[in-house]
Amino acid sequence: MRDSSPAAQNDTIVTWDPRVPLLIDIQDVLKIFKSAVKTVHALDHISFEVHEGDFVSLVGPSGCGKSTLLKIISGLLPATSGKVSVNGKAVDAPLDNVGMVFQSPVLLKWKTVIGNVMLPVEFARLEKPPYLEKARSLLRLVGLEGFEEMYPHELSGGMQQRVSLCRALVTDPEILLMDEPFGALDAMTRDELDLELLRIWDGKRKTVLFVTHNIQEAVFLSDTVIVMSPRPGRVIRKLGIDLPRPRAMEMMSAGKFGEYTLQIRAMLASSSGTPGAAVGSTT
Amino acid sequence: MKFSVKNVAEPLIFFVALLALWEVLVEFFRVPAFILPPPGDLYVAFTAKFYILYKHAMVTFIEAVGGFTLSFILGVAFAVGVVYSRHLQNTIYPLIVILYAMPKSAFAPLMVIWIGYGLYSKIAIAFLVAFFPIVVNTVVGLKEVEPELLDLARINKGSEFDIFRKIRLPNSLPYMFAGIKVAIVLSVTGAIVAEFVAANEGLGYLILQANYSLDTALALVILLILAFLSLALFIGVEVLQRKLAPWSAEVRQIEGSF
Ligand SMILES: Nc1ncnc2c1ncn2[C@@H]1O[C@H](COP(=O)(O)OP(=O)(O)O)[C@@H](O)[C@H]1O
Ligand SMILES: [Mg+2]
Numbered sequence: 001m002r003d004s005s006p007a008a009q010n011d012t013i014v015t016w017d018p019r020v021p022l023l024i025d026i027q028d029v030l031k032i033f034k035s036a037v038k039t040v041h042a043l044d045h046i047s048f049e050v051h052e053g054d055f056v057s058l059v060g061p062s063g064c065g066k067s068t069l070l071k072i073i074s075g076l077l078p079a080t081s082g083k084v085s086v087n088g089k090a091v092d093a094p095l096d097n098v099g100m101v102f103q104s105p106v107l108l109k110w111k112t113v114i115g116n117v118m119l120p121v122e123f124a125r126l127e128k129p130p131y132l133e134k135a136r137s138l139l140r141l142v143g144l145e146g147f148e149e150m151y152p153h154e155l156s157g158g159m160q161q162r163v164s165l166c167r168a169l170v171t172d173p174e175i176l177l178m179d180e181p182f183g184a185l186d187a188m189t190r191d192e193l194d195l196e197l198l199r200i201w202d203g204k205r206k207t208v209l210f211v212t213h214n215i216q217e218a219v220f221l222s223d224t225v226i227v228m229s230p231r232p233g234r235v236i237r238k239l240g241i242d243l244p245r246p247r248a249m250e251m252m253s254a255g256k257f258g259e260y261t262l263q264i265r266a267m268l269a270s271s272s273g274t275p276g277a278a279v280g281s282t283t
Numbered sequence: 284m285k286f287s288v289k290n291v292a293e294p295l296i297f298f299v300a301l302l303a304l305w306e307v308l309v310e311f312f313r314v315p316a317f318i319l320p321p322p323g324d325l326y327v328a329f330t331a332k333f334y335i336l337y338k339h340a341m342v343t344f345i346e347a348v349g350g351f352t353l354s355f356i357l358g359v360a361f362a363v364g365v366v367y368s369r370h371l372q373n374t375i376y377p378l379i380v381i382l383y384a385m386p387k388s389a390f391a392p393l394m395v396i397w398i399g400y401g402l403y404s405k406i407a408i409a410f411l412v413a414f415f416p417i418v419v420n421t422v423v424g425l426k427e428v429e430p431e432l433l434d435l436a437r438i439n440k441g442s443e444f445d446i447f448r449k450i451r452l453p454n455s456l457p458y459m460f461a462g463i464k465v466a467i468v469l470s471v472t473g474a475i476v477a478e479f480v481a482a483n484e485g486l487g488y489l490i491l492q493a494n495y496s497l498d499t500a501l502a503l504v505i506l507l508i509l510a511f512l513s514l515a516l517f518i519g520v521e522v523l524q525r526k527l528a529p530w531s532a533e534v535r536q537i538e539g540s541f
Pocket of ligand 1: 040042061062063065069
């Protein structure tokens with residue numbers, strides 16, 4: 001690590017505008033999966049905060065508990081100990097103000113695009129007509145106008161993931177939880193969707209918690225990148241990303257961007273203890 | 284299965300050639316008619332005994348479809364029960380698995396004792412052989428749901444009934460149909476075997492009669508009718524599947540399991 005780099009100076013010094021309220025507060029969260037066969041210590045004393053409108057990414061090796069953490073935050077899974085609160089209220093049941101996007105689109109094969117986007121509305125038993133309007137405008141926003149009546153298998157992987165994003169947004173949740181949402185897509189489609197996501201985030205002022213194992217993607221998208229250690233997952237560093245917005249692909253080649261990615265790569269490598277993994281950071 | 288001119292013409296030509304070869308070889312080697320009659324004899328038997336064949340075919344059809352219908356209703360209900368009730372899964376399911384391992388047609392003589400000589404003992408056997416493929420496939424289809432979908436439902440406070448209706452049931456349809464296709468063909472076999480054991484009507488009974496009188500042509504005609512009957516039922520299911528679950532093609536199914 002080169003301590004003189006601008007990125008290093010920014011390291012862990014995440015300064016908040018005091019006027020921006022705290023939205024997600026995670027304190028000392030521990031998660032242990034116990035079964036008859038074995039015990040898995042998944043998360044180890046995780047603490048961080050997410051403020052309204054933040055774009056926060058979680059990076060860490062596979063199996064370090066990122067998905068588990070998202071589930072705990074959404075109330076789908078209880079923490080073994082520690083505290084998670086959203087909007088000042090302790091989370092003890094599934095939240096209804098979150099939208100979720102997963103690594104695979106998980107669309108219903110028997111429903112049309114619009115039917116899939118409307119699924120949360122159906123489950124929540126909300127009144128349909130206004131949301132149908134909303135669903136259509138979201139699809140328009142991601143460039144899927146005219147595809148409303150098509151079935152998932154008629155769409156490409158990138159288009160399916162766009163539908164999945166619309167489904168997460170249709171009930172207008174405050175928080176968007178995204179678990180490696182573009183990880184299964186090719187690099188070009190992923191870039192496209194990253195830009196689209198930023199555009200939507202910018203327009204709708206959502207709070208996004210974004211899991212990825214792509215370091216560049218994390219830096220490109222986020223205000224803060226939270227770097228996690230191998231299992232049991234701990235927070236190694238909270239790295240504020242001080243790059244101007246709106247972000248553009250060209251920034252990826254700028255010096256500061258590279259510093260950030262090198263720094264994160266080095267942290268991940270040193271925490272995993274595999275010297276080979278650190279190669280990228282020495283260049 | 285795709286139907287096109289080439290797909291139909293090729294097997295048709297092959298089939299006609301096979302019949303011609305059969306006729307020629309039987310003539311050439313002077314094979315006795317009770318061992319292998321020429322195809323012409325089959326045609327004669329078919330036209331001469333058409334009404335009798337029709338009457339007995341109807342009996343077998345009713346037995347098979349009756350048994351199948353019963354297995355469908357009870358099989359799907361039982362599958363839903365097993366998926367939702369741990370108690371059912373722990374108690375009746377193992378019993379069902381043991382039953383599954385038995386050759387169902389071996390129950391035919393017992394069924395005569397238990398339910399009698401007539402239609403119902405045949406329906407019972409057709410039911411028994413058709414029940415398992417439907418249960419096994421439907422259970423898999425109901426369970427094999429992406430866990431993320433269930434998370435989505437929970438986040439939006441979807442009810443358990445909604446999850447069943449909007450996710451599990453449609454998800455199970457392609458699997459259910461895979462089971463149904465196996466079951467409907469098996470139910471015909473079940474009905475025939477039951478008729479072999481004890482009956483005074485139906486195509487199984489008629490095959491035995493033809494055998495006693497060394498009427499091999501008639502026996503072969505009945506076999507062909509059975510093939511067409513099974514095939515017609517199978518295609519009927521296939522058509523229904525395309526109507527009710529057109530997305531089946533996108534689903535990797537477990538067929539078999541009989
Ligand atoms: N329901 C569960 N029961 C037992 N172990 C689990 C369960 N869910 C996750 N784990 C374990 O917890 C660890 C973290 O998993 P996960 O959160 O999926 O990691 P990540 O998303 O970072 O790859 C893994 O070792 C995984 O096997
Ligand atoms: Mg994961």
